[in-house]
Structure formats: C-alpha cells, structure tokens
Amino acid sequence: MPGMDTKDIKIHGASLDKAVREKLPASHINEILGRLKSDVVATEQILRETKIGMIVNKLRGHADKAVSELAKDIVNKWKKDVSVKPKSSSSSEPKGGVSMKREVSTNGGNSGKDTPNKSTPTPSAGRKAGGASVDPMKRSHKTDGVECNIFGDDEVRTKSLAMIYDGLVIGAQATPDEVFKIAKDTEHHLYRNHGNKTDTAYRNKLRSLFFNLKDLKNPNLRKNVLSGRIEPMRLATMTSEEMASAERKREDEKIEQENMKEAMVAKAPTSVTDQLRCGKCGKRNVSYSQAQTRSADEPMTTFCECLQCGHRWKFS
Ligand SMILES: [Zn+2]
Incomplete structure (x- = not known):
C-alpha cells in the first residue's frame, strides 16, 4: 500500500543499510528497494527526516547493476515526487x-x-x-x-x-x-x-x-x-x-528545491575504508562520502579525506 509512514521508511532504511554493510545478496537489497519504490511518496520532509534519500542515493553506485539501476529509478521518482508540489x-x-x-x-x-x-x-x-x-x-x-x-x-x-x-x-x-x-x-x-x-x-x-x-x-x-x-x-x-x-x-x-537536493545528497554519511590509499602519505585510512553532484544520469562523485594527513581529493 502506498504511503509508508516515516517510521516504516526508517526501518526499511536501516535494513537496507544493514543489507549493504553485510553484503547480503542483491536480490535481498532489491526486495527492500522495491518496497520503497512502490510504497514511498517522497516529500522533502520525509527525505530529510528518514535520510532514505541518501541511503538509496548511495546505492546508485552499487556494484550490482540491478541494484544500482533500481536505486537510480527510485531517486528519479522521488525527485519527481518532490518537485510536483501540491498546488495548495x-x-x-x-x-x-x-x-x-x-x-x-x-x-x-x-x-x-x-x-x-x-x-x-x-x-x-x-x-x-x-x-x-x-x-x-x-x-x-x-x-x-x-x-x-x-x-x-x-x-x-x-x-x-x-x-x-x-x-x-x-x-x-x-x-x-x-x-x-x-x-x-x-x-x-x-x-x-x-x-x-x-x-x-x-x-x-x-x-x-x-x-x-x-x-x-x-x-x-x-x-x-x-x-x-x-x-x-x-x-x-x-x-x-x-x-x-x-x-x-x-x-x-527556489530555496526549497535547493534544500531538497541537499537532503538527497549533500550530507551523505562518511565511511572509513582501507580500500582507498592516500596519494600524499600513502596510508590507507581514508574517509569518503558520495554525492551526486549534477544530473541524475551522471556518475556519483566520491569525496575522500585522508584521516592521517588531511589530504582531500575526489573522483567519480
Ligand atoms: Zn594522507
């Protein structure tokens, strides 16, 4: 049924996060995404409060193509949801x-x-x-x-x-x-x-x-x-x-639109990884966050910061 409430959305967000973190099968992730897609009518407030936009947005860069495609679909749909504002x-x-x-x-x-x-x-x-x-x-x-x-x-x-x-x-x-x-x-x-x-x-x-x-x-x-x-x-x-x-x-x-964009991308949580190597000091202690900087079709940009020496860089 359409219209998951914020509590449901948060629960889904948490299980989505968990599924990704524990590298559960893509089918499992897609199942959660599928429910989000059909049951969430996004508003700026919902995205902000539940952080679901950021969680799903991150999956646009997921290694499994089915997951990333579905995540892109959802992000686009939610953007539309938010931009079609009630006339009242x-x-x-x-x-x-x-x-x-x-x-x-x-x-x-x-x-x-x-x-x-x-x-x-x-x-x-x-x-x-x-x-x-x-x-x-x-x-x-x-x-x-x-x-x-x-x-x-x-x-x-x-x-x-x-x-x-x-x-x-x-x-x-x-x-x-x-x-x-x-x-x-x-x-x-x-x-x-x-x-x-x-x-x-x-x-x-x-x-x-x-x-x-x-x-x-x-x-x-x-x-x-x-x-x-x-x-x-x-x-x-x-x-x-x-x-x-x-x-x-x-x-x-205009400001609302900007806020919405921000709610979707800007404050993506940072994670720390040893997969990335700092080009300056060579250490593998890097925090990174991903944000979609321009249109929805463009690849996400990954922002990195070396926790050892503070060197910052980005790639997409
Ligand atoms: Zn460094």
Missing part, C-alpha cells in the same frame, strides 16, 4: 521564469480582454486613452489624462484614488479605463473596510498599498492585480507581507 501550498503563484513570461503576455493581451468596464463608464477616466508616446514605466494618472476627483469635495479619497492608479499603472500595458476601474474598486473596498471613513487607519492602509504597488522589485503584484488574479477586494485587505510575497514565494520555492 504554493497558492496560485506559478513558479519559474517561464510562467513569468506567460504572465507578461497575458497582461499584454489584457487590453483586448472583454472586461466589463465598458458597462460602467467613468466619465472622467481615460480621456486621452493613454499616451502611446509615454514610457510605460513613467505612466501616471497625469500622463494618462485621468481625472480622479469623482468623490465630490472629498480630497482625501481623490488623492487615494490617484495614488492607487499611479502605483498600478507603472509599466502597465492596460488602458487607462482598465486601470481606473481597478483603482476605483480598490479604493471603494478600502473605504468600506474602514467604515466609510478616511481615518488614520484608512490612510495607513492606503500608504502601504501605494508603496507595495509601486515597488519596482515587485512587478508581479501590479501584474496580478491588473490581470484580475488578485481582485480589488482582496488587494484592499492584503498585508504588506502578502503583497511583498509575490516575489518572495518564487525565491522560497
């Missing part, structure tokens, strides 16, 4: 550079998107339909010719709307109408969330929104809002941390 943990944020490019093009196609903003015309927005001559990075409600005083004589709200617009529109391909509608909706929710008052809390929230939106290091926030992935209602309640996380999530994922 990474939310809607896609990973990798490819998706970033995709986002850009989605965003570019945005202007042709059938948004309902035509049905809610705002008399003041988009007078000049966006200056084609203006560098998108320099766009603002002013360059777009957008009038923000739609709240009678409430100057605070007018200024808020202008700030949200200015934050959103940086680098955008969207039309002034589209940006204006989203800015207006965002301000509307912000205002409503603060009891229809422009009090200090409202203004603090507005400032946080503005600084995060215009953050040049976080273009994804603007893109996600303009593309509708983050709705104005949601944006109005997001914390600074959440707004800043579009970028961070990507980095976190």
